[in-house]
Amino acid sequence: MKGVSLPKSLNALTRNKVVLYAVLALAIVNLLGYLSQNNLTAIGIFLVIGFGMTYITKNMVYVLLIALVVTNMVSRRNMYAGYGLMEGMADADANTECDCETCTKKCKLDASLENASGGDASLENASGGDDTGLV
DSSP: OOOOOOOHHHHHHHTOHHHHHHHHHHHHHHHHHHHHTTOHHHHHHHHHHHHHHHHHOOOHHHHHHHHHHHHHHHHHHHHHHHTTOSTTOTTTTTSOOOOSHHHHHHHHHHHHHHHHHTSOOOHHHHTTTOOSOOO
């Protein structure tokens, strides 16, 4: 059977070296952005999809574009899942405690103050009356 036929203008565009270099530059910038965000999962997905696409087509414009699109879709979905914007996550924030570094330090300080003074110490007593608001 014959493969999918594309319009001649699109077919000529995907075989143009300038288009290939533009897509390559976009892919490199995208990969550097993932690297700067330490998103190694997205880099791995890009490499796997790109390598897999080389078995389907030898046209590097298609390989790079499909790898870019799939990687961006997966990484955006993971990014939105981190913000709690996915379905079924309505009560996720209600039962979780803050796990940031400041809250962890405060919880450790509160626990150590309770152990040292028998349970009735406060942060004001521990700081020597300095009311700077810093923990």
